[in-house]
């Protein structure tokens with residue numbers, strides 16, 4: 001089997017509500033959808049959602065890299081030979097994990113469709129039956145976050161991820177407000193998105209959060225400050241998670257060697273797709289470190305890819321892939337059984353792409369053949 005063409009669609013995914021994190025407010029998510037066609041007529045879809053604050057990639061840049069740098073070396077290659085596909089991509093350009101993820105995901109979609117198996121059966125087999133969905137609370141006033149949590153608890157959500165990362169005193173207020181609203185039995189995870197900057201500020205914060213029953217505290221210090229994480233971790237009993245500080249294998253090695261976190265957040269867009277994510281999960285498992293699969297707020301295509309990795313690995317104990325629930329329009333049909341997600345047995349990613357919606361959301365497009 002050979003890759004014959006790669007079509008690219010630069011789209012805007014419309015959000016129902018603006019998504020607010022410490023470093024940006026999003027009204028829509030810019031994404032790149034790729035459609036890879038083989039000489040056997042099998043079509044695979046992939047997605048790349050770049051985040052300039054996390055991987056240093058832009059929407060336009062990701063499009064250009066796939067079209068002009070990765071695309072030309074991949075035409076004629078066998079999408080089943082994923083180790084080779086990654087080697088070719090890594091030789092063509094250093095970094096650019098989001099562009100590589102889009103191609104990797106499309107290749108796995110093709111592999112699954114060719115073998116008539118869901119992707120999770122190709123990378124370890126289904127291990128988890130279902131995952132509870134965590135509801136993400138964007139940064140807002142403490143009482144507004146608490147009210148939203150109360151509403152979602154009524155629908156059945158058992159866990160919340162709070163976005164914080166502004167002033168410590170205000171963030172502590174937010175977390176206390178949500179905890180007192182939802183009670184003791186609901187899981188609360190707190191994501192600072194590097195907003196507290198250094199270990200000193202973070203240690204001040206964790207002292208005030210000690211008795212609030214937080215599952216874990218995610219990325220309080222700037223991404224590259226692994227030593228800062230080590231210091232915070234040594235001074236608190238709240239489990240610590242690294243997200244932006246983990247991209248690929250080299251970061252994982254440092255995190256493991258320094259015991260810098262209790263848990264890490266693997267995202268396909270940070271590491272280059274399904275295949276590198278599986279490698280990271282295995283690396284973490286060897287060190288006895290739990291993992292989560294997260295996302296950049298991706299459509300059904302990228303989110304499904306993340307779920308396939310999560311469902312097949314014992315060491316992956318939580319997921320945050322709620323993009324499709326946040327969009328008013330989506331290119332695919334990944335089904336959530338709120339407040340749970342259960343994958344189907346459909347081949348490949350198990351997602352049908354609606355080409356009409358895809359065209360409607362497309363801002364510009366291109367192709368390589």
Ligand SMILES: [Mg+2]
Nearest residue numbers: 191218219243
């Ligand atoms: Mg995070």
